[in-house]
Amino acid sequence: MKKSGSWVSAAVLLGYVFALQAADLSRSQDDVYLDNLQGSWLMDGTLGGKPVRYLADGQRVLSGGFLKLHMVDVGSPPQYEAELFIGFDPKADDFVAHWLDQFGAAGARVVASGTRQGQRLVLHFPYAEGAFRDTFVWRPASTSWTLLLESQRADGTWAAFASYTLTRRNVR
Numbered sequence: 785m786k787k788s789g790s791w792v793s794a795a796v797l798l799g800y801v802f803a804l805q806a807a808d809l810s811r812s813q814d815d816v817y818l819d820n821l822q823g824s825w826l827m828d829g830t831l832g833g834k835p836v837r838y839l840a841d842g843q844r845v846l847s848g849g850f851l852k853l854h855m856v857d858v859g860s861p862p863q864y865e866a867e868l869f870i871g872f873d874p875k876a877d878d879f880v881a882h883w884l885d886q887f888g889a890a891g892a893r894v895v896a897s898g899t900r901q902g903q904r905l906v907l908h909f910p911y912a913e914g915a916f917r918d919t920f921v922w923r924p925a926s927t928s929w930t931l932l933l934e935s936q937r938a939d940g941t942w943a944a945f946a947s948y949t950l951t952r953r954n955v956r
Contacts, residue, residue, distance in 0.1 A: 812872060812874055814874075814879070814900055815872055817900060817905070817922065818870060818871075818872065819844070819851070820924075820927075820929075821842035821870075821920075821929065822842045822844065823841070823842055823953075824841050824952070824953040825839070825840040825841070825929075825950040825951065825952065825953055826838075826839065826840075826950070826951050827839070827840050827855060827948045827949070828948065828949055829931075829946060829948030830947050831945070836857060836946075837857065838855045838858065838864075838948070839855070839857075839858060839953065840855045840856075841853070841854045842854075850869045850871040851869070851870050852867055852868070853867070853868040853870070854867050855867070855868070864885070864886065865885065865886050866884065866885035866886070867883075868884075869882045869884070870905075870907070877899075878898060878899055879896075879898045879900065879905060879907060880895055880897055880898075881895070881897075881909075882895060882896070883896070883909065894910060894911050896908055896909040896910075896918070898918075903922040903923070903924070904921050905919070905920040905921075906918070906919050914935055914936050914937075914938075915935070915936040916933060916935055916936070916945070917933075917934045917936070917942060918931065918932070918933050918934075919931070919932045926951075927952055928949060928951045929950040930947070930948065930949055931947070931950065932944065932948075933945045
């Protein structure tokens, strides 16, 4: 009697393990790519040619439908804070993103769309006063990211607005 109970327990456990593996296999490569932004980050870079530093935390939210990247500068008090929500839409085969920051609703009216090629994700934000282009590049060898924000000029050319390197931050 005890042996059959053990077999049943083992079968249930094995079924659970296979279900977890199947759930992970059903995730798109684009979702797996975004998962690399999870965790705590130090963002060093330039904004308007001046050095800046932010702390950032990435996590899956809304039942995993979006990756949220919360960014806040290290100043006391902080001068800038934002949350970026990025999700992959498998039906449209593209990404959508919402950039929300302390400047309020006016800047939040725009939804970005973008595509990924390899380790590079490019998001286009079509703001009425001028488009922005955010380019994320995942660097697996160093487990780091680069993020380039560009603004579109009136003549259609692009100019660097901000540039960052995200490196893992040890949180204790």
